[in-house]
Amino acid sequence: MKKILTITIGLMTLLSVQAQEALNSRAEIKSPQVNSDRTVTLRLSAPKAEKVEAVISTVPSPEIIVMTKNDNGVWEGSSRVLNSDLYTYTFYVDGVKTDDPSNVYQLRDVATVQNLVIVPGGEKGRLYSVNDVKHGDLTKTWYHSDALCQDRRLTVYTPPSYDARGSRRYPVLYLLHGMGGDENAWSELGRASQILDNLIAEGKIEEMIVVMPNGNIAMQAAPGENPDGMLQPDFNLPRTMNGEYESNFSEIVDWIDSHYLTKTDKGSRAIAGLSMGGFHSLIISMNNPEMFGYVGLFSSATPDRAKADSEVYKNIESKLATQAASAPSLYWIGIGKDDFLYDSNKTMRETLDKVGMKYIYHESDGGHIWRNWRDYLVIFTPQLFK
Amino acid sequence: MKKILTITIGLMTLLSVQAQEALNSRAEIKSPQVNSDRTVTLRLSAPKAEKVEAVISTVPSPEIIVMTKNDNGVWEGSSRVLNSDLYTYTFYVDGVKTDDPSNVYQLRDVATVQNLVIVPGGEKGRLYSVNDVKHGDLTKTWYHSDALCQDRRLTVYTPPSYDARGSRRYPVLYLLHGMGGDENAWSELGRASQILDNLIAEGKIEEMIVVMPNGNIAMQAAPGENPDGMLQPDFNLPRTMNGEYESNFSEIVDWIDSHYLTKTDKGSRAIAGLSMGGFHSLIISMNNPEMFGYVGLFSSATPDRAKADSEVYKNIESKLATQAASAPSLYWIGIGKDDFLYDSNKTMRETLDKVGMKYIYHESDGGHIWRNWRDYLVIFTPQLFK
Numbered sequence: 001m002k003k004i005l006t007i008t009i010g011l012m013t014l015l016s017v018q019a020q021e022a023l024n025s026r027a028e029i030k031s032p033q034v035n036s037d038r039t040v041t042l043r044l045s046a047p048k049a050e051k052v053e054a055v056i057s058t059v060p061s062p063e064i065i066v067m068t069k070n071d072n073g074v075w076e077g078s079s080r081v082l083n084s085d086l087y088t089y090t091f092y093v094d095g096v097k098t099d100d101p102s103n104v105y106q107l108r109d110v111a112t113v114q115n116l117v118i119v120p121g122g123e124k125g126r127l128y129s130v131n132d133v134k135h136g137d138l139t140k141t142w143y144h145s146d147a148l149c150q151d152r153r154l155t156v157y158t159p160p161s162y163d164a165r166g167s168r169r170y171p172v173l174y175l176l177h178g179m180g181g182d183e184n185a186w187s188e189l190g191r192a193s194q195i196l197d198n199l200i201a202e203g204k205i206e207e208m209i210v211v212m213p214n215g216n217i218a219m220q221a222a223p224g225e226n227p228d229g230m231l232q233p234d235f236n237l238p239r240t241m242n243g244e245y246e247s248n249f250s251e252i253v254d255w256i257d258s259h260y261l262t263k264t265d266k267g268s269r270a271i272a273g274l275s276m277g278g279f280h281s282l283i284i285s286m287n288n289p290e291m292f293g294y295v296g297l298f299s300s301a302t303p304d305r306a307k308a309d310s311e312v313y314k315n316i317e318s319k320l321a322t323q324a325a326s327a328p329s330l331y332w333i334g335i336g337k338d339d340f341l342y343d344s345n346k347t348m349r350e351t352l353d354k355v356g357m358k359y360i361y362h363e364s365d366g367g368h369i370w371r372n373w374r375d376y377l378v379i380f381t382p383q384l385f386k
Numbered sequence: 387m388k389k390i391l392t393i394t395i396g397l398m399t400l401l402s403v404q405a406q407e408a409l410n411s412r413a414e415i416k417s418p419q420v421n422s423d424r425t426v427t428l429r430l431s432a433p434k435a436e437k438v439e440a441v442i443s444t445v446p447s448p449e450i451i452v453m454t455k456n457d458n459g460v461w462e463g464s465s466r467v468l469n470s471d472l473y474t475y476t477f478y479v480d481g482v483k484t485d486d487p488s489n490v491y492q493l494r495d496v497a498t499v500q501n502l503v504i505v506p507g508g509e510k511g512r513l514y515s516v517n518d519v520k521h522g523d524l525t526k527t528w529y530h531s532d533a534l535c536q537d538r539r540l541t542v543y544t545p546p547s548y549d550a551r552g553s554r555r556y557p558v559l560y561l562l563h564g565m566g567g568d569e570n571a572w573s574e575l576g577r578a579s580q581i582l583d584n585l586i587a588e589g590k591i592e593e594m595i596v597v598m599p600n601g602n603i604a605m606q607a608a609p610g611e612n613p614d615g616m617l618q619p620d621f622n623l624p625r626t627m628n629g630e631y632e633s634n635f636s637e638i639v640d641w642i643d644s645h646y647l648t649k650t651d652k653g654s655r656a657i658a659g660l661s662m663g664g665f666h667s668l669i670i671s672m673n674n675p676e677m678f679g680y681v682g683l684f685s686s687a688t689p690d691r692a693k694a695d696s697e698v699y700k701n702i703e704s705k706l707a708t709q710a711a712s713a714p715s716l717y718w719i720g721i722g723k724d725d726f727l728y729d730s731n732k733t734m735r736e737t738l739d740k741v742g743m744k745y746i747y748h749e750s751d752g753g754h755i756w757r758n759w760r761d762y763l764v765i766f767t768p769q770l771f772k
Contacts, residue, residue: 030618048436048480093482094434101483104494104609105616113490118616132613135537139525151521164550165645223490227518230491230504232416259551 029074031102032089032117040079040117042089044100047073049093056089057114058082059366060338084122085371086191088114107189109370110180111233126198127378128191133201134160138193140183142221143255147248153214153221154252155183156260157193159200159207169261171385172209173294174252175377176273176280178301180235182222183214189370195377206385208270209260213252215273215280217244241276241301243310246283253291265293267329270384272296274373275341279305287312289323294330294384298376299368302344317355324357330383331359334376338367415460417488418475418503426465426503428475430486433459435479442475443500444468445752446724470508471757472577474500493575495756496566497619512584513764514577519587520546524579526569528607529641533634539600539607540638541569542646543579545586545593555647557771558595559680560638561763562659562666564687566621568608569600572763575756581763592771594656595646599638601659601666603630627662627687629696632669639677651679653715656770658682660759661727665691673698675709680716680770684762685754688730703741710743716769717745720762724753 031043042054042065052075054065067077088107091098099106105116118125136159142151162170175192177185186192192210199205217239220226257264271292273281278300285292306313331352335345352359362379366372417429428440428451438461440451453463474493477484485492491502504511522545528537548556561578563571572578578596585591603625606612643650657678659667664686671678692699717738721731738745748765752758 044482046480046482049482050434093479093484094432096430096432096435096479096484097487098479098482098484099499101499102618103616104497104499104619106492106499108490111490113485113487113492116616129615130607130611130613135528135539137525137527139523141523142521153521163645221516225516227516229515230489230502232488233490259549 029102031100032115034117034119035078038081038084038119038121040082040087040089040119041076042067042078042091042100043074043076043102044091044093044098045072045074046093049075051094052077053092054089055092057087057369057371059369059371082119084119084125086116086118086124086128086374088116090114108233109189110235124374127195128374129198130194131198131201133197135197136160136162136193136200138187140225141259143252143259145248145251147251148217148244150220153183153225154256155187155212156256157187157196157210157212158260159196159209161207162209162261164261166261169263170207170209171263171268171270172211172256172260173270173272173381173384174211174213174281174292176213176215176271176277178273178275178277179237179240180233181274181277182216182219183212184222184225186210186212190374190377192377195374196381199378199381205381208381208385209256209262211252211256215245215277216240217242241279241306242308243306243312246280246287246312247310249280249284250288250291266290267293268385270294270296270330272298272332272377272380273300274298274376275368276301279303283312285328286316286319286323289319289326289328293328294332295328296330296332296334296376296380298334298373298380299336299339299341300333300345300348301341302348304344304347317351320352320357321355324352324355331357332362332380332383333359334362334364334372334379336364336366336368336372338365339372340368415488417486418501420503420505421464424467424470424505424507426468426473426475426505427462428453428464428477428486429460429462429488430477430479430484431458431460432479435461437480438463439478440475441478443473443755443757445755445757468505470505470511472502472504472510472514472760474502476500494619495575496621510760513581514760515584516580517584517587519583521583522546522548522579522586524573526611527645529638529645531634531637533637534603534630536606539569539611540642541573541598542642543573543582543596543598544646545582545595547593548595548647550647552647555649556593556595557649557654558597558642558646558656559767559770560597560599560655560657560667560678562599562601562657562663564659564661564663564685565623565626566619567660567663568602568605569598570608570611572596572598576760576763578763581760582767585764585767591767594767594771595642595648597638597642601631601663602626603628627665627692628694629692629698632666632673632698633696635666635670636674636677652676653679654771656680656682656716658684658718658763658766659686660684660762661754662687665689669698671714672702672705672709675705675712675714679714680718681714682716682718682762682766683720684759684766685721685725685727686719686731686734687727688734690730690733703737706738706743707741710738710741717743718748718766718769719745720748720750720758720765722750722752722754722758724751725758726754
């Protein structure tokens, strides 16, 4: 049996490697299968396994789907009824994390890859999907940082009507990732292109350029896309939240303004980010009160988390007071009730109250998760550039 | 034991889903590990498995690496000494295809996802890696096809010096994928951005724009990135090689010329492709002899494989004779000795000889595989636009 298995694998692989366009030998197994009742059925062929479980990213807590084996060695299990949303899942086959070989769609979050499934039938499923609407462009580009003496990568979304050879100018949202993230995070985990395309098509937001920089000073570009090679992505990078990124952010703004058709007034610039990116947004906008008319803090890390004695982290209250006096069009704060940053956000809001900053506060359920950050993007962007 | 395992998995997953930036719990397992002797060591934790094998895409045939288990339940095995190149691999744990959970780098080929490893120490390892050189931009954009009444997606590489707001114009290479591929294939499986960046930095090729369209009429964009949803990618699509794509290709050229800073003369346009994309390149250039000064057929499907009675497939010999008489600067053919299209390419070359087409013929080892197509791109592009 083992010998036959080995030969079978060898032949299968020979086919798949030698003639890589070979037919999908797993075509008969459908997984994931999104059912009309909004349950999701998962399937995996594992004839010799003793136990197969799937874990799917439901809220408030992930659901463990215990799977059962049929006579053909195919394990099958279904989720409970799910809200329309984006979910990730993975199999554990006798304890070994196994991606679904029948589902090529995956998302990487820091050092973990999981399969992706979108449950339709509601607003979220629609907004996170590619629909038959006009699409913007998504570009991976590089700017040179004089301060850091290196080229660094940016993801830039330009809206459907954008024409680099034309004359129409657009407002800009700078959209920042969290720790462990990079310039790919918002367009992949955050479904930013799909959300922007769909909200623009529905007439709910202005056409805007969205700039997604890499917020890690220790990293020129996302893992595997920088000269450091294919290292395992790391959550704890050096030179994080030490002031270097915030001090030099205006290089990015200047570069974007000189390479894209931007509007450059305060009322046409927004900055928002999640977690560390919220922290960055707070610090950068506070140090440049005339640069950004709109600020969004999504599950934001708070100023007390600064990791170095940098000029940008000094005199926080007086800087925030100056920013408050400059009357930004929108200062928006979103956080989940279960977020580990909930209490420090409360303290941060007290500081904002003290200095007279007017802000909109949005409290959701859930914790420090992408489900919330996609939500916040959908709530935040319609308030911009009006 | 099972109960503990279940709880452990539950907690692990809770962490990974609830606070997705959580530390990588598999950090202690290093896989893949590229050793100084150019072997690759792979590792996987699977304490309960009876057998773990890895299959790696060596040539001429894939190597099956039998792995052995240590006392901690971690399986380990090493490849033989490998040439510097890009390899894909996958694990089979008791027969179940399992991606390497310690390696987030993956490539999708049609409906199969495999892990990626680059062995350095030679030209290929260098050319396929991101190095500390100037980088071009990679853009996902959409053009409208009047003929097909739909928006369709393109991947566009613009070289490092390209400035959309400037005046310098560039030659264009149209680079086409094969069956089962899409507009992402050349930039992902083909490492086109890295190859172009590196060859430009080494002064071996001209700076050029590279346009990578989606050659499937039945598909507006790559799987998962079009309005059809997250379908399992299919090798056999309808409306393939039926003449529609070739008949309407000039729409793409016109759109590129009106949206990018292109040189529009024949001497500044090349078209090349692999397999079906080679077929497309042959048919499109033959029907538009004044459009392309350079033609590349990589493991090309041959005209006898046309699947419909279309005008573009008629009078092949006389069209090729006209093209030959128009003296293209380069007509380049590359194929592997083991390619299933080897014999039909021989027949095709006889036709080209008959009509007086001068061409360069490159015969490599290996079959119908991406290793060859990356090679051919590296050999072909230095001959362009001189």
